[in-house]
Amino acid sequence: MSARSRRTPSGKPPGPGGGSDHVQSVTPAPATRRVFLLPLALTLALFLMSFAPRVHDNAILTRSFWSAAFVLLVWQAALFLRLTSARIGRSFLPRLRKQHYVQAVVQFSVYAYWGWHWRPVYDYLWLLLAQLVFAYAFDILLAWSRRESYVLGFGPFPIVFSTNLFLWFKDDWFYLQFLMLAVGFLGKEFVRWNREGRRVHIFNPSAFSLGLFSLVLIVTKTSNLTWGQEIATTLTLAPNIYSFLFVIGLIVMYFFSITLVSGFAAAALFGLSTLYAASTGVPYFLDSDIPIAVFLGLHLLVTDPSTSPRTPLGKSVFGLLYGLGVFVLYAILGAIGAPTFYDKLLAVPLLNLSVQGIDRWVHAIRYSPLWSRWGQDLAAAPARTNLVHMAVWIVFFAAMTAIGKTDGKHMGDSLPFWQQACEDGRRNACERLLQLELTYCRDNSGWACNELGGHYTQGRIVAADPDLASGYFSRACELRFQAGCFNVLEPGRLSQAAPRVIDLRLLLREGGRNLLDTPEPELFARACDHGWTFACGRLTGSL
Amino acid sequence: MPSGNRPPAAPEASGRVQGHQDSPVAATWIGGVAALVAFVLVALLWISHPPSRSAPPTEAGDGTSAAGTEDSAGFRSAAWYLPDDEMLGFVEIPGGPFLMGSDAAADTLAFANERWADGRTQRTVDLPTFYIGRYEVTVAQLGAFAQATGRTVDSQALLGPPDHPVTAVSWPDALAYCRWLETKLKAWPQAPPQLSQLLRDGWRVTLPDEAEWEKAARGTDGRIYPWGNEPRRDRANYEGRGTMPVGSFDCPECPFPLSDMSGNVWEWTRSPYTPTLYDAKEVREDLEADALWVMRGGSFADPARNIRAAIRGGADPGVRRPFIGFRVVLSRL
Known part of the structure; x- marks a missing residue:
């Protein structure tokens, strides 16, 4: 339903929650003043964090923090003045979503395990925290520039964490890290389309900014401004990292039913790698049959339910295409002399764009005799079916591990x-x-x-x-x-x-x-x- | 990752916003996103082509010289700041024997590594004629090299005054400078005829080896310091606080008209470090050895003992220290 068609008879727009989520649509100015204390506090926190030794030791990094804080301050001042003069209120809508906090916990566990074996990750925690502070302030201001309420929860956590699991800018270029986050939130807010009758964002927010920045870094040959290569390779410094990611991936699969996406992506990559090795006598990827950062990506980057197909068959196709996309991009990037660690990042936005096409294709064939039975079976009891898929995935991973395709010698x-x-x-x-x-x-x-x-x-x-x-x-x-x-x-x-x-x-x-x-x-x-x-x-x- | 999943009833998913002003606002924001992306592109393009490191300004010259717009005293800007004399600073060291190593009886300050592998403290070494730089290579000279080649050198190396010895250069940096200078001199029509002839005959610009360096420093008579057997504060920069302009000290007693063979900065040589002296012709290269290369002459930071002509130090070829520089040699290899 469009925004206009849902306007109240009085002409005022309804509250942001819809249904039971209705909140007062126009808040008096004093309320606006109070709620603005949160972004102001976050901005102040960001500014104060610039005096932490980890930040203060680098003048450019310090100025990056100040610049980000300054932008936030100017933005909220302008917004505050506009809203108070128009006597329009703003509010928070507290809501904790499982897909946010479960993801955040899983991602944080990756940082904890990886950092235990590669110290720079722990050294980076201050900068990660600063990005969270920035992300909250930015997301709040962006929401209030567009609507009355900001849904206060753990939303920024998975965006910040997943972005940083794949790409960090070095300290001297850290302002680009803030910009990358901002682009992710802007992409989520503005790059939208109608899907199944709803207006939703097209791209996985972190994958959108990662993909965009990857493209720019490749074109300008400036990958050395980032720790991308180091991130892609140092994950393997943690022993049995494949098994670790597999286990935490099961948590995500259990809660969000993305087993088919990850499973088919992994199967495609294992299959293609094996075929290549069998035909040429040499392995396709250098460090394993699935590079570890790709394995991380197929668990924690490509699996956003809101930007991937919802039907079992659609998820399977989506996963297969991700595996194929990574495989092809690896070859293309290698051929043009670009760092190959971008393969997993560039594939996701392209796949997000293909979601509607996959949906249409699945819709077209679900009525064919061949697929209808399977489709109905899969859709009948999604939770139970997901457990079956997970069981198959566990067997598959165990088999791959047994033949040395994961943590073994390569x-x-x-x-x-x-x-x-x-x-x-x-x-x-x-x-x-x-x-x-x-x-x-x-x-x-x-x-x-x-x-x-x-x-x-x-x-x-x-x-x-x-x-x-x-x-x-x-x-x-x-x-x-x-x-x-x-x-x-x-x-x-x-x-x-x-x-x-x-x-x-x-x-x-x-x-x-x-x-x-x-x-x-x-x-x-x-x-x-x-x-x-x-x-x-x-x-x-x-x- | 499922970072932004929304249940169907969620307000954002319906696209419902307060005071929704469809087209103009959306257009503004899309413009904003585009501007941000453009900013990223411009920033990264700028980053990928950073302004070059500061170095002495250039003049046209022969089109390849990286020289200043003005001569500084004693140096030719049109010749990459080489010394302004007949041989561009290359001083001839006549061929013949000299006494190498330290006689512990005569030189009580000698270190154990200044004797020969066969146990002898001194030995006569016969060298062919070679030419060695009058001065240590200066900041201006290395700046000309860095600017001409685009080679990344340590930022500290180019910070000093132009007529001071360059420091913070690694051993490969020093050799790269030698190779570049040789190429430039070979191709330079205005090069001194004698120098051009030597280069045409196959002589090479490189670092001195230990024997060449020591002969140039002490001559043939086995003296302890270039000027004699006692340390003199009016002859060398040592026990000081920093480098001094090359050629700051006159040394009429020295066997050759060379400056700062003692003190100012340690000087890289092309000899691999060994615990005792060795004849390059006798010792096979040990490729398995941990790389250390000999430096000679002591520096402004050293006591008198460390600026003796026979002093030997071994340094990691990758280090860039504020007390290590080099001088060049023209030798028939």
Whole structure:
């Protein structure tokens, strides 16, 4: 029903709740003054947080906080003046929604577990808290600029938490983090369409801003302003992270019936990865059959019920398309030289846009003899059916884990494997080798930097580029890899050496283990197991 | 994620807002969103092409020189701020033998790492002729390099006065400067004829090795300091608070017309660090070794003991310290 058609006979609009949620539509000015104390307090809190040592140590970060607080202050002042002069009231409508607080708890548990194994997450908590404060103030002011009541609950929590599970801007660019949140809320408020007779937002709010900013970062080649790459890879520092995400994912699946979305997305990715590996002899993804950040995404990013199909078949198609989308985007991003961690982010807004099409398609075929029976069965008892789906998903995940497709060893992370595959001329193997070495070089492995320099010197698997080679050799040398130093000194004579112990601690992380304190014999055993023949020799020598 | 799910009865889902002013307000807000997105785009584009780091201004010159608009005293702006003399600051060190290492009997301040691997404290080393920089490389010279190449150098390196020795440079930074300077000099029509000829003959601009550095510092007679056997505050910048302009001290007693071979800043060499002196021709490169490279000469922050001509320090090639710089050498490798 449209807003106009629901106006009261007196001409005043009805209260925001509708039905039992009706509240007084026009509040006297004193009430407006009182309710404005909350956004004012939040703004003040944001300003005061800028004096926390974590923030105050960086001048740009401090100014980002001040700028955000200033924008909020100006906005609420203008709104307050407009409303008081028109004698229009504003109010809160307290309402706790399960999909908000359950999501928030689940997401927070990810931060807690991940941060336990990667300290920067805990160091980031102040900034996460500041974003929550900002998000509440922004959301309140946005709502009051458009309607009388703000639904006060845990709504901003999942938006802030899910955004930050995938992308943070570095401290010097943190004002863009506030902007990204703001764009998410604006997208939710204004980018809407009519769906099933209701006007609803098209995009998952966090996925909308993540997708938009990802696109801009790719186009402008400014991914280095963010911690996106680190976020995508450091999740694996937490042991058994797949199993952890699987367990907390069950909670979300139980409460919100999104099992089919996650399950079909995972099945599509496992299936496509397996097909690719079977046909080419090399794995598709580098760190597992489903990259860990994608696995996180298919539990906590793509599963917003309000922006995904509601029918079982629609959810299944949605999940399949997400899996397919990630698979294709991974290849496209790799081909254009963009960071591949954007794959999971770019796919969601595209899928959100396809929801109505999926709905129509499902509607068209649900009456066909083939599907009608299944559709009716699925729709008959949704809660019970969801439990069945969860049981299937549990069996599926257990099977994948049993065959080492999740937390187990994955050959895609083994450098000797890719060196050999590249030598053998396997499809994309040399590109993957370069990509892996680049990743480890950025992780401060002098060996990897020196190998990269060697490739760009030799020009065998990539076009020769003396300047690039010199840069990698310099980096290797600065990381105290002596062969790199000799390559800097005498560029015409390529020096190479086996990885040092410190390199092995980086190169052998595969399943997510933190190897910094691993004893050397254990490290060499692990290296030998990964195909480093020199390590097998040292292992024999040490026994 | 289900972050914004709304039950059917929820007010927002119905699109019902107070005083709903459909088109104009919506258009305004959509415009606002578009403006925000445009802002993000512009900000990121600006970020992706940041203004270059401050460095000395350039003049046209040969089109490739990164030199200042004015000569500073003793340096040629059109020649990348190299010293204004016949050989652009390269001083000839004639070939021949010299005494290398420390005789602990004569030099009580000597460290154990200044002797030879075979146990001898001093040894005669014969070197061919080479040319070494009169001064340590200056801030202006490195600035010209950074501006011409776009190489990212530590911001601290370019903060000092232009005629002070550059510091906060890593070992690869120093070698990159040498390589760039060689390329520039080879291609420069106005280069001194003798210098051009040497470069055409295959001589290389690089860092001095330990032997070259030590011979240039103490000459052939095994003296402890470049000027003699006793420390002198009027000959070098040591036990001080900071760097001084290169060439601040006259040294008529020195064997060669070089400045600051003792003190001011430690100087990188192209010799890998070992616990004792070694002959580069005798020792195989150890690629498995942890990388440390020799620096020589001591700095403004060191006591007299550490500015002796035979002093040796080993440093991580990646460090950028406010007391480590370098000078160049022209050598037939």
